[in-house]
Amino acid sequence: MPGLPTSPPRRAPDPNPPRAWPVGIAVCVLVLLPTLYLAGLTGAGVITRRLTGDAYHFLAIARKSVATTFYTYDGLHATNGFHPLWQYFLGTSFKWLNITSHQAQATYAGWTSLLALAAGVAFGAAAIVRVTRSRFLGLLTVPGIYYLLIGAHYHNQAVWEIHDGMESGFAVLCGGLVLW
Secondary structure: OOOOOOOOOOOOOOOOOOOOHHHHHHHHHHHHHHHHHHHHHHOOOHHHHOOOHHHHHHHHHHHHHHHOOOOEOOOOOEOOOOOHHHHHHHHHHHHHHOOOOHHHHHHHHHHHHHHHHHHHHHHHHHHHHHHHOOHHHHHOOOOOHHHHHHHHHOOOHHHHOOOOOOOHHHHHHHHHHHHO
16 A cells, blocks of 8 residues: 555575684684783793782682582681682582692683683674674674784783683673674
């Protein structure tokens, strides 16, 4: 009938949509690159130098949760001062993998946080490519060259505080999975 609004014509799906996972993998490598580059410059201990004071608080709670049946900082009183998903993961990992030394636990938490961050950004970038059909927009999930190489070379690591051995990497991973 004349005068009635009509819906716009539907577009046919793109027969050749951009593949999302090559961008996700590239972004994952770009997120890992600064730490690997800095490890080459200053040694593998770079991962524990990024841990903040709160990370050691969470490590102590996870360490004591292996020996007790509750989450505690002092071994006597229950605490609620932690991020549950991260604590459950760390406590379970320490128990199953028999990680007992403080240095090994800190190293494990640092690398796990970094890998979770990289995976989360990869999932997020792949989701952005899938939705927007733009590889360029997927690449924007990684900070610029300053953050990648210049910050690492000149020891300006504050820009990479997001993988600090705490729940930040897991939060980005969960966000990336939700976006995907």
